Amino acid sequence: MSNRFNKAALLASGAIVAVALATPTFAQDSDDATDQETAIQTGAGAEEGATNRVTITGSRIVRNDLDSAAPVAVVQDEEFKLSGAVNAEQVINTLPQVVPGTTAFSNNPGNGTATLDLRGIGTNRNLVLVNGRRYMFYDVEQVVDLNTIPTFLVGSVDVVTGGASAVYGSDALAGVTNFKLRYVNGIEAGGQYSITERGDGARYNVFTALGAEFDDGRGRATVYGEYYNRGGVFQGDRAFSNFALGGESSGADLQQFGSSTLPNGVLRYFGGANGTGPQRLRDNPNTPAVEPTDNGIGAFAANNAVVFDTPGTFRARAGDLYNYAPANYLMIPQERYLIGGHAEYDIGSGHTVYTEFSYANNRVAQELAATPVTGDFNVNLDAVGGFLDAASLANLQAIDAAETVRNTANGDADDPGVVNLFLQRRTIETGSRNTLDERNAFRILTGINGPISETFNYDLYYQYARTRNANVQAGNISRSAFQAGLDGTADPINPFGPGTLTPSMVDQISILAQNGDVSALQVLSGVVSGTFGNFGLGAGDIGIAIGAEYRKVSAEFIPDTALSSGDVIGFNAGQATAGDYDVKEVFAELNVPIIETDAGLRFELTGAARYSDYSLANVGGVWAYAGGATFTPIRDVTFRGQYQRAVRAPNIAELFQGQAIGFPGAVDPCADPAVLGDAAAVALCVASGVPAGNVGSPGIQLDTQIPANFAGNGNLEEEVSDSWTAGVVLTPSFLPGFNITVDWYNIKVDNVIDTLGGGLNNTLNLCYNVIQDQTSPFCQPFFDPNRPARNANGSITSSNNPLLLNANGALLEVEGVDFQMDYGTPVPFSIFNSAEDARLNLFFLGTYTIKNNFTPERLFPDEINECAGAFGNTCLEPTPEWKWTSRASYVDGPATISLRWRHLGSVKDDDDGINYAEFGGLETIEAVDYFDLSFAFDITQSFTLSMGVNNLFDKLPGTPTFNADGTVANAPQGLLLGDNQEQANTWPGTYDVLGRDFFVSARIQF
Structure with missing residues (x-):
């Protein structure tokens, strides 16, 4: 569909209204596009006022109209200005076709970028272009950072739905987003300032652009510069995010303080008659066990975990938790x-x-909050016993003596004076963890175009882009140094109580970590396009484009020794990644007008094909192709449809990523009490290292984020998608200025590249609940004899966890209907006494999502995650069935008053096996509506002032209240609570977390 935000005519008596005052509306693309609109549609290289022959996004054929067989939504620059947007993500993420990727609110997880996720099938499955050409990506995943695009210079943004690999090559499975930069004639300068009602999150930018024609109009140039600064907002600055909420995933009532790792230290001991002693399980599992008669000793008798309220003195743990939220960034x-x-x-x-x-x-x-040190540690009582009081030390000495008796009886090795304990300690003495990403990216492109004959032209260009990122991490802890401070091989450290780590101990265990990314893209592309012949039925000439392209991509991730060795606790460790590949392509397009009459009858066919030869052995040569048609039986009605076969080659990370630890949200079936009703699952849990007495105990997996290692796979093949679109465009002549389009889309992606089984949560489910065969590839990560996936008590920890490689095994399918309506009409009244009639412009752009399905493994087609209208641990970001954005603008001479309405439909928790409502959480997020109000004024012919307020009614997640025991007394219906969230007790990429937000901007042109 050709959905465009067009400018309204803003004419004042004796004045030219600046572009900043133009109001975005939708209009059906047609042959009567103005010269200025044509120049914007063409992007860089268009001759203003020269011709209506343009190249639209989604095709390389120059044509005389803007009709397209594929749906195209176009966002004009006015939408950026009227919404107070400085970064592209602020506008793009409000479009119904887009599910937010990484945003300004992505702190954990996050990487300092802003990304685009078209149709919600992954940021790596849509192609981002600038002026119709590939843009620079930022890391080994080959994804564009929208922060690198100068938003103030964007003339329009085209969003094409459906696979576009036949036209643009790999990655365009969901579609293409094309940012078109405009030329400037003269000097433009301006800036903007934004701040929340609460006085935080200040943002400002200043920019300037200088452009001119020269040599009697033979040339033109524009240069620009911008500075942007955004202040941070902490989760502690908002009532709804000040407390980390959780508990439901472990079967506890919803409560504040969501972390099991305390600043005063937690010790756990899994010894005793239940047979969970770590020495027994790991030293000699085949020897009959001799256990202590007491199921725990001293403070461990009633509870296998103790905490230190007073330094050196422990007591039995009783639900103690830590509030990590306030120290985390919200923005x-x-x-x-x-x-x-x-x-x-x-x-x-x-x-x-x-x-x-x-x-x-x-x-x-x-x-982030201070580092949580978690894992099994050997504690030398002679070295650190002096930090404990007599009773606490006696408890641990009794445990050591019991271990000696048991190990001697079993013939196992014993280390007198050393106890293996599971320690959890939040090292608040080191301060918060913080990381700084500094990316330097540049792109240079040069080309030439011109005529070959009267009807054929050529275009040839070369581009090189390179991005380098330096990442510095502070607040990390060295696992080896921490262990050395406990086992007597280094100066002793004291983690037994609040504030017990002295400055010298902090220096001893702290470690500064660094890593870097370097990525590069080279493109050499040439195309010949033109027209020839026709069918003699009143239609235009046949259009054709033939071309070739060469691309080379390379990227590497370079961690320092601390990160690559895995010695870091705090930020995620990972090994080096490096790789490159190239591709040689030939492509062709056809645009075949069949018939066109004065009565409005029109029929046209389009086709495209591309052959790509990759240097990757398991990809090799692949085809992408497309075909479409438009049919206009009468002037007021146009039907259109298209089929596209698209491909995506694996990226550098998917192929070559070194092992890297991650902490995804997941549910361990062996820690779910429901597993006890499935004998096969119980047996599988025991076989994978969970003691029989611990199967079904939530205590073996207290955290909702479960660690695992992930790595690339050099044997990957390409992804393949089939997309269909069909729609109707109505431009009723009896209602001038009114247009409506309805477009259905269906995109199926096969051979999807993802973590084996579709991610840790899905792989756990497939192995233990579905396949239940430890020889299955989906169970192998949990049964690798050379890599124990669980520790002695059956927990998956940072020290013992599975390794999951990437694989071609998943399926994706999205289906829905896009609706667009726009209407512009004069109104018979004027506030500012304009010589011309004032205008009212209305638009609506909405999407109804029918399907958003993810099948983790095509071998098990019944295991489908249905994510339309859902959110949660499996579906992740909320995907409402209904999502729309609409705007009503009153344009009166030098003034524009505009109201935007953003709607997000209700979503339900996905089926992750937990009923959060039973524990005080939410299973449904109700529909949310946001309203934004803006004003723009032409102070003079060259000076424009704009201002506005976003989230006019200060719609925020509700604030919970708590009982005396820390459980949640009241959970307002607007709040995503507990473990069923991304961060800040909500999904901040989808839902507003700043509240009422003001902006003012100014632009001068001369």
Whole structure:
């Protein structure tokens, strides 16, 4: 569909209204597009006012109209201005076709970027272009950071639905998003300031652009620069996110303080008659066990965990938890510098050389609560016993003596004076963990285009882009240094109580970690396009484009020794990644008008094909192709449809990523009491290392984030998608200014590249609940004899966890209907006494999602995660069935008043095996509506002032209240509570977390 936010005519008596005052509306693309609109649609390289022959996104054929067989939504620059957006994500993520990717609110997880996820099937399955060409990506996943695009210079953004690999090559499975930068004639300068009602989160930017024509109009150029600064907001600054809420996933009532790792230290001992002693299980599992007669000793007798309220003195643990939330960013700070430019020059006979250059320096910080040290440690009582009081030391000495008796009887090795304990200690003495990403990215492009004959033209260009990121991490703990401080091989450390780590101990165990990314993209592309012949039925000439392209991508991740060795606790450790590949392609397109009459009858066919030869052995040569049609039986009605076969080659990370630990949300079936009703699952749990007495105990997996190692797979094949679109465009002549489009889409992706089984949570489910065969590939990560996936008591920990590789095994399918309506009409009244009639412009863009299905493994087609209208541990980001954005604008001479309405339909918790409502949480998030109000004024012909307020009614997640025992007394229906969330007790990429937010901006042109 060709959905465009068009500018309304803003004419004042004797004045030219600046672009900033134009109001975004929708209109059906047609042949009567204005010259200025045509220039914006064409992007860099368009001759303003020269011709209506344009190239639309989704095709390389120059044509005389803007009709397209594929749905295309176009966001004009006015939407950025009227919404107070400085970063592209602020507008793009409000579109119904988009599910938020990484955003300004992505602190944990997050990486300091802003990404786009078209149709919710992954940020790596849609292609981001600038001026119709590939843009620079930022890391080994080959995804574009929207922060590197100069939003203030964007003329429009085209969003094409459906596979577009036949036109643009790999990655365009969900579609294409094309940012078109405009030329400037003269000087433009301006800036914006935003701040929340609560006085935090200040953001400001200043920019300038200089452009001119030269040499009697043969050339033109624009150069620009921008500085942007965004202040951070902490979770502790909002009542709804000040307390980390959790508990339901472990069967406890919803409660504040969601972490099991305390600043005063937690010790756990899994010894005793239940047979869970770590020495017995790991030293000699085949020897009959001799256990102590007491099921625990001293404070461990009634509870296998103790805490230290007073340094050196422990007591039995009783639900003690820690509130990690306030120290985490809610909105991460950012500082950005952008410079760049584009130019073109006619060297004669219509041959034009052109160039583009851009450079971005982007610095983004993240901050988390102090490091939680968790894992099995050997505690030398002679070395650290002096930090314990007599009773506590006697308890541990009794445990050591009992271990000696048992190990001697079993013939196992024994280490007198050393006790193996499971320690949890939040090292608040080191301060918060913080990390700074600094990315430097540049892109340079040069090309030439011109005529070959009267009807054929050529376009040839080369581009090189490179991004380098430096990441510095503070607040990490060295696992080896921490262990050395406990086992007597280094100066003793004291983790037994609050504030017991002295400055010298902190220095001893702290470690500064660093890593870097370097990625590069080279493209050499050429195309010949033109027209020839026709069918003689009144239609235009047949259009054709034939071309070839060469691309080379390379990327590497370079961790320091601490990260690559896995010695880091705090931020995730990972090994080095490096790889590259290239692809050679040939492609062709056809646009075949069949018939066109004066009465409005029109029929047209389109087709495209691309053959790609990859240097990757398991991909090799692949085809992508497409075919479509448009049919207009009468002027008021147009039908359109298209089929596309698209492909996506695996990226560098998917192929070559070194092992890296991650902490995804997951449910361990062996820790679910329901497992006890399935004998096969119980046997599988025991076989994988869970003591029989611990199967079904939530205590073996207290955290909702379960650690695992993930790595690339060099044997991956390409993904393949089939997408269908069909729609109707209505432009009733009896209602001038009214347009409506309805478009159905269906995208199926096969051979999907994902973590084996579709992720840790899905793999656990497939292995223990579905397949129940330890020889299955989906169970092998949990039964690798060379890599124990569980520790002595059956927990999956940072020290013992599975390794999951990437695989081609999943299926994706999305289906839905897009609705667009726009209407513009004069109104018979004027507030500002405009000589021209004032106008009222209305638009509506909505999506109804029928399917958003993910099948983790195609071998088990019945295991489908149905995510339309759902959210949660499996489906992740909320995907409402209904989502829309609409705007009503009153344009009166030099003034524009505009109201935007954003709607997110209700969503239900996905079927992850937990009924959160039984424990005080939420199973449903009710529908949410946000309203934004903005004003724009032409102070003079060259000076424009805009202002507005987003989230006008201050809609925020509700604030819970608590009982004396820490459980939640009242959980307002607007709040995503507990473990069923991404961060900050909600999904901050989807739902507003700042509250009422004001902005004011100014722009001057001369």
